[in-house]
Amino acid sequence: MNSRLPVIVTTIVFLLGFAGCGLHFPHFASTRVVGNLLTDNAYLGVMAVGMTFVIISGGIDLSVGAVLGFTTVFLAIAIGRLGIPPLLAFVLVLLLAGAFGAAMGALIQFLEMPPFIVTLAGMFLARGASFLLSTQSIPVGAPLYDTLNAFALHLPGGGRLTFITLLMLAVFAGGIVLLHFTRFGSYVYALGGSRASTALMGIPVARTTIRIYALSGLLAGLSGIVFSLYTSSGYSLSGVGNELDAIAAVVIGGTLLSGGVGTLFGTFVGVLIEGLIQTYITFDGTLSSWWAKIVTGALLFAFIAFQRLMSGGGFRRSRAGAAAA
Amino acid sequence: MSATPDPVPLLEIRGLGKSFGSIRVLHEVDLLLRAGEIHALLGENGAGKSTLIKCVTGVHGRDAGTVRLGGRDIAPRTTEEALAAGLATVYQEVNLLPNLSVAQNLYLGRQPTRFGIVQGAAMRRRGAELLRGFGLDIDLSRPLGSYSVAVQHVCAIARAVDAQARVLILDEPTASLDSHEVEVLLGVMRQLAGRGLAILFVTHFLDQVYAVCDRITVLRNGRLVGERACAALPRMELVRMMLGRDLEETVSGRAVAEGATRERIGRFRGLGRRGAVAPFDLDLHRGEVVGLAGLLGSGRTETVRLVFGADKPDAGRAEIDDRPVRLHSPRDGLRHRLGYCPEERKTEGIVAELTVRENIVLALQARRGLLRPIPRREQDEIARRFIRLLDIRPADPERPIGLLSGGNQQKALLARWLATEPRILILDEPTRGIDVGAHAEIIRLIRELCADGLALLVVSSELDEIVTYADRVVVLRDRVQVASLEGEAISVSSILHAIAEGDGAASADAGAAA
Amino acid sequence: RAEGLVVGFSQIGSESGWRAAETTVTKQDAKKNGDTVKIADAQQKQENQIKAIRSFIAQGVDGIFLAPVVATGWHQVLSEARDAKIPVILLDRDIDPADKPLYLTAVTSDSVHEGAVAGDWLVKTVGAKPCNVVEIEGTVGASVAANRKEGFDDEVKKQPNIKIIRSETGDFTRSQGKQVMESFIKAENGGKNICAVYAHNDDMMIGAIQAMKEAGLKPGSDILTVSVDSVPDMFRAMIAHDANATVELTPDMAGPAFVALGAYKSKGTVPPKWIETKSVLHTSADGDLQQVLDQKKDLGY
Amino acid sequence: MSAAVDAPPRRAAWRVPRKALPQLAALLAILLLDRAVSPQFFHVGLSGGRLFGSLIDVLNHGAPVAMLSLGMVLVIATGGIDLSVGAVMAISGALAASLADSHPLPVTLGAALAVGLVCGVWNGLLVAWLRIQPIVATLILMVAGRGVAQLITEGRIRTFSSHGLAWFGGGSVLGVPAAVVVTAAATVLTLALVRGTALGLMVEATGGNARASRLAGIDTRAMTVAVYAWSGLCAAVAGILAAADILGADANNAGLYLELDAILAVVIGGTSLLGGRFSIGLAVVGALIIQAMNTGILLSGLPAEFNLVVKALVVLAVLLAQSPRLKALGLRRPGARATGATP
Ligand SMILES: Nc1ncnc2c1ncn2[C@@H]1O[C@H](COP(=O)(O)OP(=O)(O)OP(=O)(O)O)[C@@H](O)[C@H]1O
Numbered sequence A: 001m002n003s004r005l006p007v008i009v010t011t012i013v014f015l016l017g018f019a020g021c022g023l024h025f026p027h028f029a030s031t032r033v034v035g036n037l038l039t040d041n042a043y044l045g046v047m048a049v050g051m052t053f054v055i056i057s058g059g060i061d062l063s064v065g066a067v068l069g070f071t072t073v074f075l076a077i078a079i080g081r082l083g084i085p086p087l088l089a090f091v092l093v094l095l096l097a098g099a100f101g102a103a104m105g106a107l108i109q110f111l112e113m114p115p116f117i118v119t120l121a122g123m124f125l126a127r128g129a130s131f132l133l134s135t136q137s138i139p140v141g142a143p144l145y146d147t148l149n150a151f152a153l154h155l156p157g158g159g160r161l162t163f164i165t166l167l168m169l170a171v172f173a174g175g176i177v178l179l180h181f182t183r184f185g186s187y188v189y190a191l192g193g194s195r196a197s198t199a200l201m202g203i204p205v206a207r208t209t210i211r212i213y214a215l216s217g218l219l220a221g222l223s224g225i226v227f228s229l230y231t232s233s234g235y236s237l238s239g240v241g242n243e244l245d246a247i248a249a250v251v252i253g254g255t256l257l258s259g260g261v262g263t264l265f266g267t268f269v270g271v272l273i274e275g276l277i278q279t280y281i282t283f284d285g286t287l288s289s290w291w292a293k294i295v296t297g298a299l300l301f302a303f304i305a306f307q308r309l310m311s312g313g314g315f316r317r318s319r320a321g322a323a324a325a
Numbered sequence B: 001m002s003a004t005p006d007p008v009p010l011l012e013i014r015g016l017g018k019s020f021g022s023i024r025v026l027h028e029v030d031l032l033l034r035a036g037e038i039h040a041l042l043g044e045n046g047a048g049k050s051t052l053i054k055c056v057t058g059v060h061g062r063d064a065g066t067v068r069l070g071g072r073d074i075a076p077r078t079t080e081e082a083l084a085a086g087l088a089t090v091y092q093e094v095n096l097l098p099n100l101s102v103a104q105n106l107y108l109g110r111q112p113t114r115f116g117i118v119q120g121a122a123m124r125r126r127g128a129e130l131l132r133g134f135g136l137d138i139d140l141s142r143p144l145g146s147y148s149v150a151v152q153h154v155c156a157i158a159r160a161v162d163a164q165a166r167v168l169i170l171d172e173p174t175a176s177l178d179s180h181e182v183e184v185l186l187g188v189m190r191q192l193a194g195r196g197l198a199i200l201f202v203t204h205f206l207d208q209v210y211a212v213c214d215r216i217t218v219l220r221n222g223r224l225v226g227e228r229a230c231a232a233l234p235r236m237e238l239v240r241m242m243l244g245r246d247l248e249e250t251v252s253g254r255a256v257a258e259g260a261t262r263e264r265i266g267r268f269r270g271l272g273r274r275g276a277v278a279p280f281d282l283d284l285h286r287g288e289v290v291g292l293a294g295l296l297g298s299g300r301t302e303t304v305r306l307v308f309g310a311d312k313p314d315a316g317r318a319e320i321d322d323r324p325v326r327l328h329s330p331r332d333g334l335r336h337r338l339g340y341c342p343e344e345r346k347t348e349g350i351v352a353e354l355t356v357r358e359n360i361v362l363a364l365q366a367r368r369g370l371l372r373p374i375p376r377r378e379q380d381e382i383a384r385r386f387i388r389l390l391d392i393r394p395a396d397p398e399r400p401i402g403l404l405s406g407g408n409q410q411k412a413l414l415a416r417w418l419a420t421e422p423r424i425l426i427l428d429e430p431t432r433g434i435d436v437g438a439h440a441e442i443i444r445l446i447r448e449l450c451a452d453g454l455a456l457l458v459v460s461s462e463l464d465e466i467v468t469y470a471d472r473v474v475v476l477r478d479r480v481q482v483a484s485l486e487g488e489a490i491s492v493s494s495i496l497h498a499i500a501e502g503d504g505a506a507s508a509d510a511g512a513a514a
Numbered sequence C: 001r002a003e004g005l006v007v008g009f010s011q012i013g014s015e016s017g018w019r020a021a022e023t024t025v026t027k028q029d030a031k032k033n034g035d036t037v038k039i040a041d042a043q044q045k046q047e048n049q050i051k052a053i054r055s056f057i058a059q060g061v062d063g064i065f066l067a068p069v070v071a072t073g074w075h076q077v078l079s080e081a082r083d084a085k086i087p088v089i090l091l092d093r094d095i096d097p098a099d100k101p102l103y104l105t106a107v108t109s110d111s112v113h114e115g116a117v118a119g120d121w122l123v124k125t126v127g128a129k130p131c132n133v134v135e136i137e138g139t140v141g142a143s144v145a146a147n148r149k150e151g152f153d154d155e156v157k158k159q160p161n162i163k164i165i166r167s168e169t170g171d172f173t174r175s176q177g178k179q180v181m182e183s184f185i186k187a188e189n190g191g192k193n194i195c196a197v198y199a200h201n202d203d204m205m206i207g208a209i210q211a212m213k214e215a216g217l218k219p220g221s222d223i224l225t226v227s228v229d230s231v232p233d234m235f236r237a238m239i240a241h242d243a244n245a246t247v248e249l250t251p252d253m254a255g256p257a258f259v260a261l262g263a264y265k266s267k268g269t270v271p272p273k274w275i276e277t278k279s280v281l282h283t284s285a286d287g288d289l290q291q292v293l294d295q296k297k298d299l300g301y
Numbered sequence D: 001m002s003a004a005v006d007a008p009p010r011r012a013a014w015r016v017p018r019k020a021l022p023q024l025a026a027l028l029a030i031l032l033l034d035r036a037v038s039p040q041f042f043h044v045g046l047s048g049g050r051l052f053g054s055l056i057d058v059l060n061h062g063a064p065v066a067m068l069s070l071g072m073v074l075v076i077a078t079g080g081i082d083l084s085v086g087a088v089m090a091i092s093g094a095l096a097a098s099l100a101d102s103h104p105l106p107v108t109l110g111a112a113l114a115v116g117l118v119c120g121v122w123n124g125l126l127v128a129w130l131r132i133q134p135i136v137a138t139l140i141l142m143v144a145g146r147g148v149a150q151l152i153t154e155g156r157i158r159t160f161s162s163h164g165l166a167w168f169g170g171g172s173v174l175g176v177p178a179a180v181v182v183t184a185a186a187t188v189l190t191l192a193l194v195r196g197t198a199l200g201l202m203v204e205a206t207g208g209n210a211r212a213s214r215l216a217g218i219d220t221r222a223m224t225v226a227v228y229a230w231s232g233l234c235a236a237v238a239g240i241l242a243a244a245d246i247l248g249a250d251a252n253n254a255g256l257y258l259e260l261d262a263i264l265a266v267v268i269g270g271t272s273l274l275g276g277r278f279s280i281g282l283a284v285v286g287a288l289i290i291q292a293m294n295t296g297i298l299l300s301g302l303p304a305e306f307n308l309v310v311k312a313l314v315v316l317a318v319l320l321a322q323s324p325r326l327k328a329l330g331l332r333r334p335g336a337r338a339t340g341a342t343p
């Protein structure tokens, strides 16, 4: 129940926020806006799922944004220039991204290096690699892309559930099963609770750690695929700073960076909240670019502070040592 | 005792050696464990018991020696492999996961699954069964961290027992249990041994040793002193083996002369906190030891935390020297010369990576304040003094305290507060995990302290211990003060009576959540 | 009904003084013709621009101005705009030719041409003398950077006497420009081997000028300078004879765009696909530096 | 994982007396590499009464990140992190630049430092009182802060001509660039503050085990606010240096992504992101390592698109070199699991 509360609160906060915007702007409360909210943040959602696993396990992954960028360039070159069939290219890039994540996990596990730094180096590496592939932005002209992009479930009122939206929702569903209903999932929480204890309980710490980062890399790759569908192109600078968006989404969703506590549903709401803030800014449109930044920060603060207060921010004594941030 | 042990050893440890860096911790230790026997591994704090266990179960690598299980050489590199080989262990520190549900903790790694999906309901059902076997009836879906250490420890034991291993290793499992739970545990151990399990049992309670064990292996300073059959070894002889000297018998009875002035230092009226303890009154006098008795989860820790100021009371008032004071934070407590050795050493006591010296001076420094740092020379002096006074081993003030054995960490924490020269000292389970020698020392210390005019408030689950030093015993049940015994009225039986009085269910909801 | 159009402007960001000026000018133009413009700052991220355009569509604006951060990846969202019958006008950067049908017109300068103009000036200035050029590039991956490099390099490659000896990125910022120039000076024997600097924007050049001064060199005479943008500070530098030349990139892209949009909305006149803004060259030799500077003062550079 | 149970975990491993060796070795190695790519790397001359040379550049450009790491190391030691330093740099720089020509220098500096302090305190309050997780708490200011800076400069580059402020960029003391002098002074001051008082011990205790420290009577909240405030202050100084360096405040780019470099510097300096033991001096060395690498890359004349890859590889190499695990395989560190324990 202690872990449920934040999620409930976050959800309420989001709904209130959405309602507020709906009253504020005429065209806001429409299925179209909802559809856009999902489509425009699909890549972030996919990325955030992986990030949730990593953070709950007590780690962090800064490389995801760069991996996204690399993926788009890789796909653009593979499909656009080398004419490799898209599906094959997808598989290749997913394998690559997964292996990359696994490698970082191995460094973290066996050399006891801090995840923050290992993945930071990973970020430089992935971004640098995409520069080496190409510094120009490359269009991807593949029939598959057009068909996938054309596909959409139409909602009453002009809203559309696009392919990538459905893909993101599927990833969340799969993630929820994996995290909340499998042994692997419980190991993830265990690691976040205490690596030492987990090891003493005879849980395969090394294997689990590596798998977690592999999963994060894989999903970063997938979010790269989503992004490349989203823009039908590859660009070495795409995804800059997305890792922070993903982390923020996860944490807003009530997951503790200290690990061991959190839910994927919370992350989902976190992503929506971030999207909502941006939509609000663009709907307003009168804000100069610096006021836009300030307001973004202010709203972020408002959401988080409100969340803390509602879930009783006071100094509570908790015996759950690990959870006590 | 239990089933007659068959001669061929199930677990055979030979010439096991281990050093950490330059420090040799274990020297050619042999240990034979036979199927169906309960084997006690005894020794002072720092003797190397836990290290031996960790070397056998793959937490540490060993430098020398062989370990054979059922005639096969084994060399597990992780506890995972040890478990697979058939060694189930409960390590000294409660090593479960506070953020996971009780059920998950019991079955982590062995959860029942169908198509890879964990069967939560089934798991909780089996778990409830298991825990009932230990007289524990709690909600298995709540996070383990919301239950007291005692409850957590029982879960750890239950987990290990359920692992269906051939050898069960328990490192001071009874340290944080109360008499009732200890009885239950010993019962379970007998059963398991009866089923042919080999059990290695580390404890500092000799009564428990004599109650269940077949054989005893004694370590001193990392060396094997000898293995004896329990029946053939008189208590005094055993203590001599452990300490390498005789233990001067601790005279019981009050420390201070009866006539001593009972000048009141602390006065607490209607102090309470919702969900923790009902409002209570408490007086503390110079040179007096007040004992807090009660079952696990009766709210003793909560009580003393309120007195110290670790938690904010939501009712009542506190007076020191008859002047009303505000005790809302540990700093307030410190300012008014109170001291508090918490029960949960690892999470609330030590700062593992800091040295023994730094840990000892911490509270004193906090009292002097940021701008008056204690000069290094003075720090060394203080550290050395208390290391000598409390015989902390190894006597190296520059060692990270995390590397000390449990008992020695406890002594260092005591030193931390003694260094602040408190007027009221609160000890929550001070003798938990302390060897017989140190145990006697600490009790003597408690006496000396109150002779020097301190007021002591001591929480302990060991009634006979309380009886030896308490001038007054306050008994709690279900977070309510139910009795206060004075002078001659104090005796184990009278306390037990007060605890049990009128309701036998008290033990059932031991550790039931707030 | 050219009056009171509501226009959504998806601006790249506010990374440079020039960008700020473009935004200001756009607002000023809108005020002039009594239109309202909703500006969304994308902070250099294409995804943010796409989100912005989507929400403009959702709000049913009359027209969308887009300053694309990259050339590719607009097909989908622009199609959505077309389906919603909202004309899109590109500002200051063009996009993938394949998407031509999706926008009304593009008001841009030709950044390859800008590079060429700069190169041409250098060629003319040095004549037959041998000349080692160092180049301070824009952000790696930015299309403008690539184009301005291409234009300049092609122009000077034709001359055997001019060599580009070093080329590093200065991220379009002053401090990086300065740092890069310092390293060039150290690496090229105190700057004695360097005859000219070409920077992809004025900000980097201003940093470089500082670096040269601190190294005891005289920018403008010891080492020639040419860069792109024509921000006020560059004019001040030229007036002080610390710099030689800068290629103008007008911040007023929106002006023509508003005209085109107005005409299209009222009379349905379809403008040409490309409205090119001129890339004028200003040099320290010009007499009108002060006037130009005064005009530029209040454009929010 | 035994290490984490009862052996010195990673942080403790840094405490071996020769703990400074890996960092210093790394710095030396990188400097030699720089020497290899540009022969005159070690040449130091005088130009306009100011020392002049690549080595000086390393110090000079390393100064801002070094300043940041001075604050960051304390924040990290308490188990926190401060993402907002880059934005705070932008704010203080913008403020300084916009006041410089109209106000006397002391006022300008005072205002710039004050605003940094305020930002730091704000972060501290969010973390200590609202108990928002540091990374998010500071993310807020990271986003909004740059906006505030741009608000001050209205998005343009605010140049100034005040010689007083300019001194911090172009000035020098006995030929040593002002930025270097300021940073060195700040380092000494920080060391005095931290090791001269009990702050160091209390910070390490708080980072090591906050609950225990609180029970020992340490005011962990005040501690937290203090370190974030200090981080804000250091960031403000860095902002002033950055503005003075280019004689103008570039709100959009000043300090952009420097928070990452600062964190990197601290970690290279051997302080664990989990909090606890920390080393101020080594954090500064870490900053120099990073800058030496960047300068080297510029001097090498390598095509720009290679920079990041090189940076990544160097960082990994440096970290590998000091990984306790690798050491463990070499000299058998206490608690290291001798993996081949087969008799
Ligand atoms: N990881 C380690 N590194 C260095 N020394 C260690 C380490 N672990 C234990 N020691 C030392 O080894 C000795 C034995 O410790 P151990 O914990 O085995 O004692 P113990 O018999 O379990 O004591 P207790 O009864 O208090 O638990 C102690 O002196 C301790 O300081």
Ligand SMILES: Nc1ncnc2c1ncn2[C@@H]1O[C@H](COP(=O)(O)OP(=O)(O)OP(=O)(O)O)[C@@H](O)[C@H]1O
Pocket (backbone or CB within 6 Å): A317, A318, A319, A320, B145, B146, B147, B148, B149, B150, B151, B294, B295, B296, B297, B298, B299, B300, B301, B302, B303, B343, B461, B510, B511, B512, B513, B514
């Ligand atoms: N943070 C918490 N959240 C939920 N329940 C708690 C918490 N802390 C303590 N409890 C419960 O409150 C009860 C009282 O705990 P407390 O430790 O005070 O009892 P006690 O008499 O001190 O027992 P012990 O011998 O463990 O000290 C325990 O059963 C424990 O499970």
Ligand SMILES: [Mg+2]
Pocket (backbone or CB within 6 Å): B049, B050, B051, B092, B171, B405, B406
């Ligand atoms: Mg032990």
Ligand SMILES: [Mg+2]
Pocket (backbone or CB within 6 Å): B300, B301, B302, B343, B428, B459
């Ligand atoms: Mg207790």
